Amino acid sequence: MIDMDEKSVAIVFPHHLLEDHPAAGKTSGFILVEDQLFFGDPVFGLRFHKNKLVLHRSSMRYYHDHLKSRGLKAEYIEYSPDPHMGYLRDHLEGYDRVYTLELLDHELEARMKKLSMELGLEITEIEAPFIFRRNLMDGYFRDGRFLLRSFYIRERKRLSILMENSRPAGGKWTFDTENRKRMPPGLQVPAPVKLPENEYVQEAKEYVSEKFPDNPGSMDRFNYPTTHTEARIFLKDFIERRITNFGSYQDFISRDETFLFHSVLSSSLNICLLTPMEVIRAVLKADAPLNSIEGFVRQVMGWREFIRAVYILKGPYERTRNFFKHRGKLNPKLYHGETGIDPYDIAVGRVMGHGYTHHIERLMVIGNLMLLLGTDPDEVYRWFMEMFIDAYDWVMVPNVYGMSQYADGGLIATKPYISSSNYILRMSDHRRGDWCRVWDALFWTFLNEKRSLIGNNPRIRVLYRHLTDRKLEEFRGIREEFMGELMGRQEL
Template sequence: MSRLILILGDQLSHTISSLEGADTALDTILLCEVMAEATYVGHHKKKIAFIFSAMRHFAFELRDAGYRVRYTRIDDECNAGSFTGEIARAIAELSPSGICVTQAGEWRVKSELEALAAAFDLPVDIRPDRRFLATHEEFQRWAEGRKSLTMEYFYREMRRKTRLLMQGDEPVGGRWNFDAENRNPAKPDLLRPRHPVFEPDEVTREVIDTVARMFPNNFGTLKNFGFAVTHKEAERVLASFIDDFLPNFGATQDAMLQDDPFLNHSLLSFYINCGLLDALEVCQRVERAYLDGGAPLNAAEGFIRQIIGWREYMRGIYWFAGPDYVDSNFFGNDRPLPGFYWSGKTHMNCMATVITETIEHAYAHHIQRLMITGNFALLAGIDPKAVHQWYLEVYADAYEWVELPNVIGMSQFADGGFLGTKPYAASGNYINRMSDYCGACRYDPKERLGEKACPFNALYWDFLARNRDRLKSNHRLAQPYATWARMSEDIRHDLRAKAAAFLRRLD
């Protein structure tokens, strides 16, 4: 009995559950580049090229391993344009006895997969995605009945489950979390090692040409494409991170530098999220580096927390909250996304730098996303759904299950505290402390009301003032509200007037 085994573009793992028990003599593996997935948002050109190239290389690996592979390219004349359409074509030609697939990572694709059995009158085996540590049921059991879904407590459960950085029942070093030691600014360092980049091979060059031809108006550039597109190349990125960047990763993970967009970050999220690397194995390698004396505990723990803590927690929240979570809008924000989010053309140097780097690399690290582009959108009252769509489009590591809760819940506080304990709102002072952006900016982060005053300053106080009724009971905002209350009435009026004038220009 032959089966059709569908592998999605973010399931490029040889240990994916859909391949378990596959019969190389009878079963057919189906991978397909389809327009429905390439266009449900206007993805960054490099994101499309990265995923398509990784898919094609994975198909070659499967063929070399003896599997029968059916592959549809985005520009094939007979491409049906959707998973369902491509499955229909494969069924018509192959007459399989059933369909097998690993569960989808997003609500949209989940619905399409669940409709397959009725559409084709065939048994459909939808298997769990075992690349994640917590099943949907485990997260639901953890979350139900809790007054607060604090990530820290979930993270501790994952530490206990994986035994990472554990001594018996206690965390190594006597503390679960070393985040307080991971908030240092960074200095330019010409001797910092270079992150590995990969010269596109013939397969990737063909993909790049296709993307340039078929998606000419999408965000971003295809120039200097250097992503790893195979498991072997992704392993080189991992090895480089552990040897060259992990020792200094922890202390500077929140820092931002004008001419160093990557600093000591791992650049592994692209490859973990699409399946080229296994998340748990990556964390075990990082733990081994610490145990062997190759990295300090604050660096190893900080990295592992991002993977088994925050990443797993985001996925859990995404499925626990349900498909309507995307419509959350606690503040009622409705301002359109400003045009400079697409061009990078703004006098605010922090915004211009991060957006320009995003155009070039399809990447920005977590603090750039949270405290620059996300912070500005929150302060300016931009529609959180529009912010969510932008993040989903512009980053090569963005999939809805991880991006949506990060934006709606953490960055924009649009869920009113379902995920986070406070809005991540900050003035220009934070940006000046954690980056060197302000030195090259026309605005001064130390000024609040003059012509050179940083827009983040007035916007920050205006955000607090206009949302006072919603936020005044949040104990984590007691100090800034006390500061606002101590200001003179004239100063408060002038700050709000300056914010209003800026927002009128923005509109």
């Protein structure tokens, strides 16, 4: 419980838009900040997708009005980049304590700590509304091993979710093998509900056009919740129209459909328009197959909560690892999706249009190709942070350095997530073409070059039986030709 304190203030960053803020009525007011780490930082030089900027601007302007409608004092600080956070200093004069929700950003934590020391402020972080509490972390990961399955099972038991007495509902903990079906041709895919463009979004588009005209991405198809009501509309729409088929086609990749049966709630969760437990409770009540309900619970209560724990406990370690010692740059064709490799170019194209692709396209298409090409994991992190509507440091450090690029050498993944073209053909409706020849050449030459690092991995070792010197020579030629075409331009 926070005691009422006239000399305290609550700072709200763009990912802290909790409907019932725990500092409400207990401090003298709120300061909402368009912080540069979320809009464009001169130190790191990230150029965020225009849709991401529209999301932050519109949702924060809404939240400012939301607080005032509840009789709370609220100031608003617009984007004004300064790595020393000068935009906050004057507003904090006269206060001796600052409250904020869990920052979950190492750079933001460092800057706030420095500012508080300079101004003589005491900062109190209030734990964000995650399901997995910080006080449980040491007990869960005492042995230094980060295993999603163990974490997920333990959480299911602790919270009695999808349990029948002491057994998992349906007789097994995970239905992941039932999340990989091919979507039959002609199956109708209902698009997420189209939200009317509210006044906040209209203003935000003008704001972004004026202040960030050269940032990547298009705002034309912006359709993400920017208010608590809109987020609940999205949640209701998912449960009523898409969750039934979510489980079966969770991992499927479509040439033509961006959202398929996914909830598209990640951005709403990550800025606190929804809380994870609110979403879980709604899904548990859904009239849907168990493989859909369990598959969704696993993503939110399992993977999302697990990733946050990894970030808190191992984030600084992960972001400084480069297991394969990759140094490749993300050249213009890779950045914009102009490689000639259809699945990759289509996936990047939809990112440019929406700021979104689902998790398998992120991991097994975009991240997969970047890894096979030897891209520096810092470059991969930068691209994912810039491009995705739901990207935040706590999300992307474990997902990029740990899962996608295996830069941590296996802290959270049992093997590098790489594949030949066969996997993509099996999990999608992409058509076989010349891109398969190139992809396979990249895959097999990668395996050969990294044999000393991953050749003894039991999940990888069997693949080397299929690699002959004759095939390798052919693959090297294809790879060299492709790399020459890819590196034809050097400027972004």
